[in-house]
Amino acid sequence: MIWTLKDLLGLEDLTREEIKFILDTVASFKEVSSREIKKVPALRGKTVVNLFYEPSTRTRVSFEVAAKRLSADVINIVAESSSIIKGETLIDTGRNIQALKADIIVIRHSCSGAAILLSKHIDISVVNAGDGWHEHPTQALLDIFTLQEKLGKIDGLNVSIVGDISHSRVARSNIWGLTKLGVKVTVCAPAMLIPPEIEQMGVRVTHDIDEALKNADAVNVLRMQFERDEQGAFPKQLEYFKNFGITRERLQKAKKNILLMHPGPLNRGIEISSDVADGPQSVILEQVTNGIAVRMAVLFLVAQGRDKNKK
Amino acid sequence: MIWTLKDLLGLEDLTREEIKFILDTVASFKEVSSREIKKVPALRGKTVVNLFYEPSTRTRVSFEVAAKRLSADVINIVAESSSIIKGETLIDTGRNIQALKADIIVIRHSCSGAAILLSKHIDISVVNAGDGWHEHPTQALLDIFTLQEKLGKIDGLNVSIVGDISHSRVARSNIWGLTKLGVKVTVCAPAMLIPPEIEQMGVRVTHDIDEALKNADAVNVLRMQFERDEQGAFPKQLEYFKNFGITRERLQKAKKNILLMHPGPLNRGIEISSDVADGPQSVILEQVTNGIAVRMAVLFLVAQGRDKNKK
Amino acid sequence: MIWTLKDLLGLEDLTREEIKFILDTVASFKEVSSREIKKVPALRGKTVVNLFYEPSTRTRVSFEVAAKRLSADVINIVAESSSIIKGETLIDTGRNIQALKADIIVIRHSCSGAAILLSKHIDISVVNAGDGWHEHPTQALLDIFTLQEKLGKIDGLNVSIVGDISHSRVARSNIWGLTKLGVKVTVCAPAMLIPPEIEQMGVRVTHDIDEALKNADAVNVLRMQFERDEQGAFPKQLEYFKNFGITRERLQKAKKNILLMHPGPLNRGIEISSDVADGPQSVILEQVTNGIAVRMAVLFLVAQGRDKNKK
Numbered sequence: 040m041i042w043t044l045k046d047l048l049g050l051e052d053l054t055r056e057e058i059k060f061i062l063d064t065v066a067s068f069k070e071v072s073s074r075e076i077k078k079v080p081a082l083r084g085k086t087v088v089n090l091f092y093e094p095s096t097r098t099r100v101s102f103e104v105a106a107k108r109l110s111a112d113v114i115n116i117v118a119e120s121s122s123i124i125k126g127e128t129l130i131d132t133g134r135n136i137q138a139l140k141a142d143i144i145v146i147r148h149s150c151s152g153a154a155i156l157l158s159k160h161i162d163i164s165v166v167n168a169g170d171g172w173h174e175h176p177t178q179a180l181l182d183i184f185t186l187q188e189k190l191g192k193i194d195g196l197n198v199s200i201v202g203d204i205s206h207s208r209v210a211r212s213n214i215w216g217l218t219k220l221g222v223k224v225t226v227c228a229p230a231m232l233i234p235p236e237i238e239q240m241g242v243r244v245t246h247d248i249d250e251a252l253k254n255a256d257a258v259n260v261l262r263m264q265f266e267r268d269e270q271g272a273f274p275k276q277l278e279y280f281k282n283f284g285i286t287r288e289r290l291q292k293a294k295k296n297i298l299l300m301h302p303g304p305l306n307r308g309i310e311i312s313s314d315v316a317d318g319p320q321s322v323i324l325e326q327v328t329n330g331i332a333v334r335m336a337v338l339f340l341v342a343q344g345r346d347k348n349k350k
Numbered sequence: 351m352i353w354t355l356k357d358l359l360g361l362e363d364l365t366r367e368e369i370k371f372i373l374d375t376v377a378s379f380k381e382v383s384s385r386e387i388k389k390v391p392a393l394r395g396k397t398v399v400n401l402f403y404e405p406s407t408r409t410r411v412s413f414e415v416a417a418k419r420l421s422a423d424v425i426n427i428v429a430e431s432s433s434i435i436k437g438e439t440l441i442d443t444g445r446n447i448q449a450l451k452a453d454i455i456v457i458r459h460s461c462s463g464a465a466i467l468l469s470k471h472i473d474i475s476v477v478n479a480g481d482g483w484h485e486h487p488t489q490a491l492l493d494i495f496t497l498q499e500k501l502g503k504i505d506g507l508n509v510s511i512v513g514d515i516s517h518s519r520v521a522r523s524n525i526w527g528l529t530k531l532g533v534k535v536t537v538c539a540p541a542m543l544i545p546p547e548i549e550q551m552g553v554r555v556t557h558d559i560d561e562a563l564k565n566a567d568a569v570n571v572l573r574m575q576f577e578r579d580e581q582g583a584f585p586k587q588l589e590y591f592k593n594f595g596i597t598r599e600r601l602q603k604a605k606k607n608i609l610l611m612h613p614g615p616l617n618r619g620i621e622i623s624s625d626v627a628d629g630p631q632s633v634i635l636e637q638v639t640n641g642i643a644v645r646m647a648v649l650f651l652v653a654q655g656r657d658k659n660k661k
Numbered sequence: 662m663i664w665t666l667k668d669l670l671g672l673e674d675l676t677r678e679e680i681k682f683i684l685d686t687v688a689s690f691k692e693v694s695s696r697e698i699k700k701v702p703a704l705r706g707k708t709v710v711n712l713f714y715e716p717s718t719r720t721r722v723s724f725e726v727a728a729k730r731l732s733a734d735v736i737n738i739v740a741e742s743s744s745i746i747k748g749e750t751l752i753d754t755g756r757n758i759q760a761l762k763a764d765i766i767v768i769r770h771s772c773s774g775a776a777i778l779l780s781k782h783i784d785i786s787v788v789n790a791g792d793g794w795h796e797h798p799t800q801a802l803l804d805i806f807t808l809q810e811k812l813g814k815i816d817g818l819n820v821s822i823v824g825d826i827s828h829s830r831v832a833r834s835n836i837w838g839l840t841k842l843g844v845k846v847t848v849c850a851p852a853m854l855i856p857p858e859i860e861q862m863g864v865r866v867t868h869d870i871d872e873a874l875k876n877a878d879a880v881n882v883l884r885m886q887f888e889r890d891e892q893g894a895f896p897k898q899l900e901y902f903k904n905f906g907i908t909r910e911r912l913q914k915a916k917k918n919i920l921l922m923h924p925g926p927l928n929r930g931i932e933i934s935s936d937v938a939d940g941p942q943s944v945i946l947e948q949v950t951n952g953i954a955v956r957m958a959v960l961f962l963v964a965q966g967r968d969k970n971k972k
Contacts, residue, residue, distance in 0.1 A: 072762040076706030078734075084387030086415060097757070100736055104708060104761050107734040112389075112418040114411055127615035135408065135614065138638035139415050140383040303757065304749035327760035395698030397726060423700075423729040425722055438926035446719070446925065449949035450726050451694040 045345040046158045046165045047337050049174035050215040058183075058216055061336060065184050068339070069332035071108055081339050082111035086141040090132070091168070092118045092148045097303060098168050098178075101327075102145045105334035114141070129153060130160045137161045142342055146170070151208075162348075164341035172206050178302055179212035181333040183220065185326050186257055189298055194221035199251040201283060202261025202310055203232040203273075209261060209302050214240050227251035228283065231272055248283050249292060257298035260285050263310045276309050286312045290320065298322050356656040357469045357476045358648050360485035361526040369494075369527055372647060376495050379650070380643035382419055392650050393422035397452040401443070402479070403429045403459045408614060409479050409489075412638075413456045416645035425452070440464060441471045448472045453653055457481070462519075473659075475652035483517050489613055490523035492644040494531065496637050497568055500609055505532035510562040512594060513572025513621055514543040514584075520572060520613050525551050538562035539594065540585055559594050560603060568609035571596050574621045587620050597623045601631065609633050667967040668780045668787045669959050671796035672837040680805075680838055683958055687806050690961070691954035693730055703961050704733035708763040712754070713790070714740045714770045719925060720790050720800075723949075724767045727956035736763070751775060752782045759783045764964055768792070773830075784970075786963035794828050800924055801834035803955040805842065807948050808879055811920055816843035821873040823905060824883025824932055825854045825895075831883060831924050836862050849873035850905065853894055870905050871914060879920035882907050885932045898931050908934045912942065920944050 040060050050058065071079055087106040089099050099115065106113045127135075129148070136144055143164040146154050151171030158165040169175040187193045198217055204210045204226045217224050224242040226233060233244055245251050252258060265273060273279070290297060299311075299321045307313045316323060351371050361369065382390055398417040400410050410426065417424045438446075440459070447455055454475040457465050462482030469476040480486040498504045509528055515521045515537045528535050535553040537544060544555055556562050563569060576584055584590070601608060610622075610632045618624045627634060662682050672680065693701055709728040711721050721737065728735045749757075751770070758766055765786040768776050773793030780787040791797040809815045820839055826832045826848045839846050846864040848855060855866055867873050874880060887895060895901070912919060921933075921942045929935045938945060 074706070077708065077762060078706040084385070084389040084419075086388065086418075088411075096738055100710075100738060101761065103736055104734070104763070107708075107736075112415070114414055114418075116407055116411060128618070131614075131616055134635055135638050138635040139412065139642055140388060140639065141415070303753075305753055307750070324756055324760040327757050328762065331761055395696070395700040397699065397729075399722075423726070425725055425729075427718055427722060439929070442925075442927055442929075445946055446949050449946040450723065450953055451699060451950065452726070 041347070042340045042344050043347045045163075045341055045348050046154075047176055047341055048154050048158055048165065048167045050176050050179055050212050050219070051174065053219070055219045058180075058219060061180060061333075061340065062184055062187060064336040064340060065180070065329070065332045068335040069329065071335065072328070072331055077108050078110060079108065080110045082106065082109035082142075082342060085111045085143070085342060086114065086139070087111045087143045087145065087338065088114045088116060088136050088141045089168075090116050090136065090144050090146045092146075092153070093169070095147050095169065098147060101330045102166075102168060102334050102338075105331050106338055108331070109335055109338060111142075111338070129157060133157045133161045137163050142345070143338060162345075164345050166337055166341060169208055171208065172211070173208050174212045174215075175208040176212050176216075177330070177333050177337055178209050179216045180337070181326055181330040182213055182259060182300055182302070183216050184333055185300065185322055185329050186298065188329070189322055189325075190256060196222045196256045197225070197254050198222050199225040199227055199255040199258045200261065201227045201248065201251055201258060201285070202263060204228050204237065204261075205232050205234045206264070207261050213259060214242055218242070225251050225255070229274055229279075248289060252289055252293040252297070255293060255297055257300060258285065258293075259300040259302075260311050262302060262304065263306055265306075265309075280309055284308075284310060284312060285315055287315055287318070290315060296320070300326060303327065352658070353651045353655050354658045356474075356652055356659050357465075358487055358652055359465050359469060359476065359478045361487050361490055361523050361530070362485065364530075366530045369491075369530060372491060372644075372651065373495055373498060375647040375651060376491070376640070376643045379646040380640065382646065383639070383642055388419050389421060390419065391421045393417065393420035393453075393653060396422045396454070396653060397425065397450070398422045398454045398456065398649060399425045399427060399447050399452045400479075401427050401447065401455050401457045403457070403464070404480070406458050406480065409458060412641045413477075413479060413645050413649075416642050417649055419642070420646055420649060422453075422649070440468060444468045444472045448474050453656070454649060473656075475656050477648055477652060480519055482519065483522070484519050485523045485526075486519040487523050487527075488641070488644050488648055489520050490527045491648070492637055492641040493524055493570060493611055493613070494527050495644055496611065496633055496640050497609065499640070500633055500636075501567060507533045507567045508536070508565050509533050509568045509570060510536040510538055510566040511570045511572065512538045512559065512562055512596070513574060515539050515548065515572075516543050516545045517575070518572050524570060525553055529553070536562050536566070540590075543584075559600060563600055563604040563608070566604060566608055568611060569596065569604075570611040570613075571622050573613060573615065574617055576617075576620075591620055595619075595621055595623060596626055598626055598629070601626060607631070611637060614638065663969070664962045664966050665969045667785075667963055667970050668776075669798055669963055670776050670780060670787065670789045672798050672801055672834050672841070673796065675841070677841045680802075680841060683802060683955075683962065684806055684809060686958040686962060687802070687951070687954045690957040691951065693957065694950070694953055699730050700732060701730065702732045704728065704731035704764075704964060707733045707765070707964060708736065708761070709733045709765045709767065709960065710736045710738060710758050710763045711790075712738050712758065712766050712768045714768075714775075715791070717769050717791065720769060723952045724788075724790060724956050724960075727953050728960055730953070731957055731960060733764075733960070751779060755779045755783045759785050764967070765960060784967075786967050788959055788963060791830055793830065794833070795830050796834045796837075797830040798834050798838075799952070799955050799959055800831050801838045802959070803948055803952040804835055804881060804922055804924070805838050806955055807922065807944055807951050808920065810951070811944055811947075812878060818844045818878045819847070819876050820844050821847040821849055821877040821880045822883065823849045823870065823873055823880060823907070825885060826850050826859065826883075827854050827856045828886070829883050835881060836864055840864070847873050847877070851896055851901075870911060874911055874915040874919070877915060877919055879922060880907065880915075881922040881924075882933050884924060884926065885928055887928075887931075902931055906930075906932055906934060907937050909937055909940070912937060918942070922948060925949065
């Protein structure tokens with residue numbers, strides 16, 4: 040397969056083969072970060088712009104490290120409140136960045152569809168680093184890569200996603216990616232945090248955490264973003280922990296080697312107990328490590344895809 | 351000609367020959383950004399400090415990209431409110447940056463004269479990235495370079511500058527530069543946005559936009575910074591657009607190939623209509639592209655000038 | 662001596678030999694910043710993360726310049742208010758940065774002991790860039806290096822530290838370092854700004870500035886951080902200047918070649934008069950220059966120390 044896509048906007052629009060191709064590419068970049076000199080010249084002389092309309096230290100840093108290990112020049116544009124580029128439209132900002140002869144824009148935006156909109160108006164590559172509740176494809180790719188690396192396969196696995204599914208781009212991208220790869224996905228949350236008709240995405244729904252853990256090969260625990268719950272729709276923190284928190288007791292009833300994943304940052308004692316987060320089944324920090332390799336692979340591929348488009 | 355100036359503070363103090371020499375140097379750097387590997391070693395091992403007392407994502411990013419394509423190390427110091435270097439004076443800050451063995455300070459400051467003041471107290475190079483209402487020489491240089499590139503010449507052209515001339519460093523630097531190069535400059539704005547005795551700078555004044563467009567080879571449309579109009583001196587936005595906004599109808603009465611320039615960011619529907627901004631006469635994005643080449647040339651020249659001074 | 666420490670947390674725990682070894686290493690890095698191409702490949706392909714929970718443009722920039730001159734990739738994480746990594750614990754943040762395969766964390770934190778805590782939970786190197794009132798070892802090392810460079814020796818010198826000793830990590834690190842190297846240290850401040858039992862650190866206490874200056878080979882003048890004096894414990898600024906400010910008159914009664922040091926940024930007219938700060942005895946800007954060399958040496962050594970630990 041030859042990669043010809045100039046953008047990575049989400050997993051919904053990728054084929055199973057395209058997702059597998061990315062995962063194969065990740066493996067070859069993972070080794071770079073374990074070298075003495077963690078640097079390859081793949082994107083030397085290229086300019087990567089991190090365009091972050093939402094603050095996100097973790098994702099920005101991960102993309103910045105990945106781009107620098109590929110020898111790219113990295114420019115960070117972080118919108119603090121409304122100061123970014125004085126009220127310019129997103130499309131004008133994108134066209135200006137293109138006019139700088141940048142090669143890739145990594146965009147994080149609070150509006151669903153922002154990355155797609157941007158990609159339609161510029162010729163350079165766009166990588167979606169999270170758009171509203173819509174998609175966060177590199178997070179899902181690193182989750183899937185970690186699953187595959189740890190369990191040796193991906194097809195036929197049972198994976199449960201626990202937490203606020205309604206407002207989670209991480210959940211959506213995981214569901215698109217996992218179901219395409221033959222994973223049986225269960226989502227688990229209080230009813231008010233499950234979007235209506237989610238079953239049409241090909242997932243099973245349960246409100247019972249023990250049911251979600253039963254037979255699961257891995258559980259992906261979402262961060263409960265209580266700080267964003269402006270409408271008071273969330274359960275109380277203690278109540279949530281009591282009913283949905285991942286604890287040692289609950290894991291003892293699950294498969295012995297169940298993998299525990301979390302996109303970070305952790306709310307210890309809310310969606311997950313501390314001992315479990317630091318326990319032997321947790322692969323949370325390995326997800327972070329794999330995030331670098333995933334982003335290196337994605338930056339590399341979209342740059343290649345754009346070159347193919349130009350020819 | 352051998353470049354011996356260690357600073358670029360404004361266009362008022364440069365000779366016609368010096369401005370032409372910079373423009374010639376720009377041309378040779380423009381090609382770099384169209385290469386596969388957009389990088390030359392001209393400033394390898396040099397340190398460029400972006401010292402921004404006013405927020406300006408666009409200008410900071412343009413200088414940062416330019417410096418990185420020259421292989422310089424770039425340090426960004428952006429003053430958020432008053433936190434910058436705990437109330438130290440500008441001169442002390444400059445001396446400290448010099449003591450770091452930095453090579454070039456790119457300074458943006460809200461006080462007119464800040465760059466000149468700084469340059470008098472340090473030996474390393476100072477590039478003015480905008481000081482109060484005074485000068486913004488790299489913006490004017492990229493405007494002039496774009497004019498010359500598009501129209502094949504500069505001497506004898508008619509250029510109109512439309513907008514808030516009183517508070518515009520872009521206008522001032524353009525007027526100094528253009529008049530030295532033999533351009534006939536017209537400024538056009540409501541009376542309250544034209545500084546008194548501006549004719550002494552060698553420009554023609556009109557308050558009639560159609561008059562300003564008539565016979566113009568290019569029109570440089572300034573951003574109306576309504577967000578800065580604390581005294582309520584500005585006309586209403588709709589009224590401004592009606593009387594001074596650049597629209598298709600108005601351009602139809604101008605020269606057929608009139609160039610449309612704007613320093614960005616655009617206020618669509620205020621100083622310029624959207625169709626015109628995106629239309630065939632607009633060179634707004636080419637200005638952005640040329641901005642990189644101009645800043646590469648300027649950083650390169652001042653570093654050279656400083657070396658000459660040391661010998 | 663072979664350096665085997667992976668961290669630099671403070672000078673209290675270092676031996677005299679270790680401190681001297683660092684100082685010797687500094688000398689070899691100082692030359693780099695006077696080269697035409699200020700760059701060595703010592704940390705090429707390594708990732709240095711500046712993790713700053715307190716704003717500090719000066720220290721961050723000094724570490725960033727130092728790391729870039731060593732060819733490292735540098736990532737800045739600056740906590741603006743509470744946005745940093747969404748309430749994650751320091752240890753979780755540290756583990757995440759380690760999982761990115763970063764090599765060195767440079768940490769500035771308002772809590773004493775933060776750097777030590779972090780170092781106990783991760784295997785990568787930790788450099789303390791200031792923790793609460795506790796230690797600021799690279800500042801003390803650059804002070805000591807400057808003393809030694811200017812006076813040709815360190816053992817047997819008399820050094821006075823003037824200012825708010827109670828809340829000063831700079832004072833604490835200087836006292837640990839200087840006393841280990843055989844310097845007789847005097848601290849001088851109003852009684853309320855001297856911590857109880859400070860004599861146990863091996864220093865002499867005086868509240869008389871003339872007494873502190875008498876026989877001193879150097880005086881290190883601390884910044885009076887009036888902006889932090891929430892409890893109103895400080896004397897009035899004018900009163901402080903009158904009683905403790907370093908002036909030409911006071912220096913005339915001191916040793917003829919007394920060195921004047923200050924960690925910056927200066928409060929001119931508060932702890933020091935302007936003419937003295939800019940006078941012939943001042944080595945304030947040389948301290949800044951030496952800060953780069955010290956930080957290059959420290960980053961280089963801890964990276965080496967970590968490699969030794971791994972084997």
